[in-house]
Amino acid sequence: MTLSAFIKQKRDETNLTQAELAEKAGVGLRFIRDLEQGKETLRLDKVNQVLKLFGSEVGPVEMVRE
Template sequence: MEKSLSGFVKEMRKQFGLTQVDLAEKSGVGLRFVRELEQGKTTLRLDKVNQVLALFGRQVGAVRIGNEEDKA
């Protein structure tokens, strides 16, 4: 089952024993950004999302949607 980005960040934050404040400080983004990210806001700056994800060894990338036969 695929997780949403917001669910992934929240789960990883908890696994690492971080509060939202800790995550914001360690990743160099604001607390409001972390809250919006975890709440699933649909319009977020990707560079800031990647700053947060970098703490967990991840980054946002392009992924294929649909069937493999549906190549563009």
């Protein structure tokens, strides 16, 4: 699952609008829209502000090399 899909799914599960999620996370509405649309360049600290509301965070994950 992509990060954008995860955020949208969690937002839908908690019945929050994008504006409500932005307010609760302390970020701008534009940031939430960009996040849900899969923008590739976003500030990691702000992504984690949003994810914190859902008990998650972004961090380093070891890659499997084939």
